[in-house]
Amino acid sequence: MPKWAERSPVAAAMLNPALIAAILAAAAEDYRKESGRGMPWELAFIVSPLVLHRATREALPSSIRTHLANWISANPALHAGFPSRARNLTAPIKEGLRFGLTHHILTLEGAVLLGQIKRPRGFSTPDELRDLLRPARLTGRWLSKADATSTVFALFGVAP
16 A cells, blocks of 8 residues: 555545445444344455445445345446455555554454444534445445355455
């Protein structure tokens, strides 16, 4: 990763470690709410490319009733680009994980990631942030329905 001052303003905004940590925390929170278990930490590398890529985010199903394999089959163009997007986001995701763990937005318990977003009193989530956190929460609940993390990675054509 280039140093912070050397990043383009767009990359600094969209790949901001705090933003990625918030996305992962929202996904982990809802993963746990849906399944009663923490989110396997490896899924951070699936959640972020799904949520940060606008076309993918906008194509996400409206509910978790859609099976992951069916959604992937119905979106071949998004699926085809996923491995590349995931690979390109590896360093920013690691940076977001470190930021979240350092600032206690994320907690690692064994192999699972727990998230907790605390909002200061009176804080109103900006629309742009809400547009990212809502699909992150959906993605967390959706991925909790998968039988195994390895299945999710295989469906997306990537390896942990």
